[in-house]
Amino acid sequence: MDGWPPVFRFGRVEIVPTDEHETASTVPPKANTTSSATGTPRRRRRTWAIAAAAAVAVAVLIYWLHSRRFESTDDAQIDADVSDIGARVGGTVTRVGIVENQVVHAGDILAEVDPTDLEVAVAQARAAVAQAAAQLAAADPSVPMTETSNAAALTNAASELASASALLTGAGSEVEQARAQLAQATASNHNAQLDRKRGEELFAHGALPRAELDRRIAAADATAAGVRAAQKALAVARARVTQQRSQLTATRGRLAEVQNNAPREVETRRASVLSRRADLELARAQLRQAELNLGYARVRTPVAGIVARKAVNVGDRIAPGQSLAAVAQIDHVWVTANFRETQIRRMHPGQTVSVHVDALDRGYSGVVESLGGATGSRVSVLPPENASGNYVKIVQRIPVRIRIDGGQPGVDRLRPGMSVEPKVRVLP
DSSP states (O other): OTTSOOOEEETTEEEOOOOHHHHHHHSOOOOHHHHHHHHHHHHHHHHHHHHHHHHHHHHHHHHHHHHTTEEEOSOEEEEEEEEEEEOSSOEEEEEEOOOTTOEEOTTOEEEEEOOHHHHHHHHHHHHHHHHHHHHHHHHTTHHHHHHHHHHHHHHHHHHHHHHHHHHHHHHHHHHHHHHHHHHHHHHHHHHHHHHHHHHHHHHHHTOSOHHHHHHHHHHHHHHHHHHHHHHHHHHHHHHHHHHHHHHHHHHHHHHHHHHHHHHHHHHHHHHHHHHHHHHHHHHHHHHHHHHHHHHTTEEEOSSOEEEEEEOOOTTOEEOTTOEEEEEEEEEEEEEEEEEEGGGOTTOOTTOEEEEEETTTTEEEEEEEEEEOSSOTTTTSSSOOOGGGSOOOOOOOEEEEEEEEOTTOTTGGGOOTTOBEEEEEEOOO
């Protein structure tokens, strides 16, 4: 065995190295008949291999020519509007009218809240409306009443001013009259005093009787008293003039006050009426809101669909805005397909699409409705910031909305979230 050459094994193939010279010298040449017999099968095998390779190449070419007309992806799913219905008022849930996966119609009652507190709020709002209406009814006539009162006060003040002016004129006339009377009394007193003096002189010489002297003395005293009375009357008349002037000034001030304050008082009354009217409108609005809140005690679904999630039970204490149920609107579904950015080069709205639904194992026809406005990474919660670190280029995906044609059998079985494989025909 030591004289034998080594044997190398590769699977089932054995290779035994030999010496060229030894092989040529020891192995006799084969006959020509054997070479011609073995050459024909080899050529046949070669021919078949070439033909098979050509067939595979043609098949690959045909597949490539066919596949380049389409763009497909498995990153796609059925989408639909899912309404998250919440409570508009708080309270304790007394009844729940839905279960999960239940078909609901628009206006169906999902849950009911205890309405006792809301009914009390409505009663309070109605009482506030009645109170505001009564206050407005009491304040509303005050405007014409104030206008009438101001007009009367203005008339009275004008009359008092005219009367005061007349009295002042009369007082002035009395002063003039008293002055004239004083002048007359003074003249009479002067004559009487002269007569008295002459009488006393004549009486002293015995030329005048005593009786005449007494008469002249009495006349002089009377005229002197008349002068003093005239002086007092003049002083009284002058005082009356001063009084009338003061009264006239006061009357003028009162008239000016009425003229200035009357419009302001009317405006104040009108503002008060407007305030009361606004209070009434506010009370009515609050009543309307209370009535709406009472109606909101019955939580209704605004859309039709299937209850995808129920998050409320009898006895739960809910708050305004709290989510109670999610309703999937299966009447209108579409496909959201996330194509690679290199696949949308020849894609545009209006192209036909064939959609294969994995859950139903059947296909549907559709149309490209729109292409997304941004890649999925840009609208994610934490978008990448390439300027903050090392940049690595990653092929992004663009969401494409595909509308499923209506009227196809089985469309009502489509549900949001189902995996699909759309194939968009990008070339005719």
